[in-house]
Amino acid sequence: MAREATPATEPLRVVGRAIPRHDARDKVEARTLYAADWQMPGMLHGAVLRSAYPSARIRRLDVSRAAALPGVAAVLTARDVPRNVLWTDVPGQTSEVGPLRARLVLLADGVVRYQGEPVALVAAETPEVAQRAVEAIDVEYEPLPGVFDPAAALAPGAPRVHEEGNLLARWQIRCGDVERALERADVVIDTTYRCQMVDHAYLEPEAGVAWVDADGVLTIRASTQVIEHFRDVAEVLGVPHNRVRVIAPYVGGGFGGKEDVTVEVFLGLLAWRTRRPVRMVWSRQESLLARAKRHPFVLRYRTGAARDGTLVAQRIELLGDAGAYAYLSALVLLYATVTACGPYRVPNAEVQARVAYTNNPPTSAMRGFGAMQMVLGYESQMDQLARRLGLDPVEVRARNALHKGDRLPVGQQIETRVAVIEAARRAWAGLGPRVAPRTPHHRVGRGLACNIQPYGRIVWLHDWASAWVGIEMDGSVVVRAGVPDIGGGQASALCQIASEVLGVEPAQVAIHIADSALTPLAGTTTATRQLYMSGNAVLAAARELRARVLEVAARLLEAPPGRVELREGAAVAPDGRRVALAQVMKECARLGVPRSHLGVYHAPAGDPVDLARGGRVFPDYTFGAHAVEVEVDTETGAVAVLRHVACHDVGRAINPQSVEGQIQGGAAMGLGYGLLEEVVVEAGVNLTTSLGTYLVPTALDLPDVEPVILESGDGKGPFGARGIGEPPVGPPAAAVANAIEDATGVRITELPITPERVARALGLLESPAPGRA
Amino acid sequence: MPAVPFDYHAPATLAEAVSLLGSLGEDAKPLAGGQSLLPLLTLRLVRPRAVVDLHRLDELRAVRRDGGTLEVGALVRHRALERGEGPLVLCPLLQEAAALIGNVRVRALGTIGGSLAHADPAAELPAAVRALDGTILVQGAAGARAIPAEEFFAGLLTTALRPDELLTAVRLPLPGPRTGHAVEEFSRRAGDFAIVAAFAVVQLDAAGRVAAARVALAGCGPTPRRLDAVERALVGLAPSEEEIRRVVAHRPLEIEPDSDVHASAAYRRHLAGVLTVRALARAAAGARAFGP
């Protein structure tokens, strides 16, 4: 690992250290109780009947045979759900799109709109009986015409997925005079790119256990990124919000797939109905079949530049596939729209973005959330530009990179350092000397891709997080924060911050997370926001607490207040005299000085902006660059990534080991996206519902990704940190595409970059591409 | 997902197993290493009423050399083939083919008999046995049969085995002098089933010309395919890579690949050509290394 540190404003003892996470050992030694590991006495097992058709009317739904099976406790259909709808807020820029479009039907009511849509729920004494009951439900479907491509969905006369029409959301950005700028540009690169639908494919499929507790509160312990879905469960059941509690144990991977509700509502319904604990674990097949996925996009880029490589204009058209239900599509499209021009100055820009309903599996949040799909577009364009003008790939990016104080085409001014140029240089140089091809039919090439990814939620969501920090009478520290830890080290980073401020060892800090009843609410573990948001909340709480404790300690030490420090579990005077924290706490108790504090952090907030007029959309952004070296077999089209250097400015690495983990994991996921993964859907039928057909890379398929951490010290998180959860997934696919052109001279514009696509581009195959390839 | 419940039998002898299968008929499935059957059970793609576990049948574990042939028992694991344990070392093509199966956990359990009986069109061992001109030995209630590999693989996941028959062993002719072999496989990920794989055996005469050549392909149709026209055309040639390339390019490949989520038929056809050349060239180089 390479690390470029800038001097901190204050000397740090714990922040910045690569401390092993407290949860790591438990996980490796199989002590972590994941959602599916939870057992309760008298527990039932839940299962879901899913639609076999992507578009059909339910003519008859008869559960009597299933309900009569011995061991079946409940069979529920739409009729049994008190309020069978979840609403999510869909902002949309044009009046074509109304606000109430994000209706999610929990159990199909008369029609099914995608294959795998939940139709009925079962709870039974064993998983075997539950499965038998699912198979014993009689459903008669009348297949209806469907629409499986977003362009076809928007054509006149297309079958309507929902009554209101198939256009789900639309955003646009306009700045400058694109028409004129493109006319005057020395070069214009006009290319259409396509990226595919992919799955989160986390190790831990969706799972949970729910029970009605002794106090009558419905308690749901589930694998989720969002404990605040307790409100949605309450709405569905028609009970007050404070009667539902959601607990998130350590999560075995989220990546956005557990941002929307998955099992929680179903568990809630079954436990509420049966008054018994119910466990539900989705199989890998169910998870791959039906849980919301990443949006495929068609991206058309027309990029104009001057002869010296300076960008003069971007005209971009985006079309995304929302699948059958809205989920978070409108927001995903917003991220895409705002970042479509990349980390570059573009004086004249136009982005027209639409997302349409189809009868495909629904799409929603996934690491990178619309912004990552854009990297293929803007970075392929930059590379084509460099090639056309004979410029070095780093140089063309350096000439156009944003700087602090510049405005994005949407009008938002960048308030922090933009380290794109350093990142590009470091990543490119990190590749070292070129390797020689192994055989005469191999070619080796290199590619670069930079990116911009927001961290923190959209400013008009008025995001906030709270966290409680307290010091026990023995001087140990407790943190309470409603933060789901989805494997990124979210909890341990908060311990590290509390430890830093309160001068105790990290092992002296205990943390309680992700219980909507007992931990202060901290918002979602999504949008690269928890370190930023909850980190700031813990920092605020710990600092306030420290100030109070120091005042009491100064009196005990008879030292001037302001000169006493907390370290090694003690308060220390300038002359070295010390008093143990435990003793200070006793004094606090005697004096009635509170020994805990609830910190709240409010992110910069704003009003919804009309993107066409412009304004601030996100709190801030993270920038980075990846460089890869690939080897292409020119007889088969196979691509092997030989080296991968990934560099991001994280502002401040609270825990460099966790940052490296995010960068390496993100790069691996990005390479899987670039080279292997695709949810293949034919006429609405998902053909990739096992890990034998849905190909995620294994350790044998990936190079060692070398992370390079830049620390500009300039971010909006604690100690100047920026978010790093999502950013590293963005650049790999584009970097590989660029490297392939460097190696072979052919440009791949469609993901994943399968050997077959490369072979076709190389002219190795005579027959035309089949329909979907 | 849990499998649909089934009855479980673990007979102690081959005779008992065969008579059990005879009485259970089509509703029973033999279980060997379980590496194909168990996934099919838990995905509920097969729902047998009974499973007949073969693990107690030690007589199916034997490996015997008998003059110029090697007899490999049905329960011999992929891992033993890969490592060339005992007399298996005499059949290096099998060794190279087995090493490409799945991952080490799969190889530690999967068996040659299971792989041949399962007859996956992309599997290594069926095509390897075809390239080796092997014979499949089976035992049923009505007695034993020896079926040439060519007739054994009848169609997609379908063999000449009758429901009451067990595959007991495979008999392979041992390679003669100046014989080289090679496997060239293409898959999307390390350890995956092949998209296409080519299995080649080349025997040279004393003058360094091809005395006999055999090449079989996996992933190019419902059953493993031999390229008869290519094999015949090579005989008598000095097998340089260019010569092999020329021969392969000018013969239509007698294959009928399908399209699926991993590759189109056209791409499989292309790969078949590339891998056939590579496998034959490497096999020929191996044969030359024996010297005259």
Ligand SMILES: Cc1cc2nc3c(=O)[nH]c(=O)nc-3n(C[C@H](O)[C@H](O)[C@H](O)COP(=O)(O)OP(=O)(O)OC[C@H]3O[C@@H](n4cnc5c(N)ncnc54)[C@H](O)[C@@H]3O)c2cc1C
């Ligand atoms: C992750 C994974 C990856 C794999 N990758 C590959 C790969 O790359 N290449 C490859 O070739 N295979 C691969 N396999 C399959 C593996 O090789 C299996 O071991 C093999 O296909 C079946 O052998 P088995 O002993 O496990 O048979 P089982 O699974 O026990 O049985 C398979 C079938 O054969 C029948 N059967 C078994 N033995 C006999 C017998 N003696 N007589 C009659 N019928 C019998 C069974 O009834 C069943 O229908 C993979 C498997 C897994 C799980």
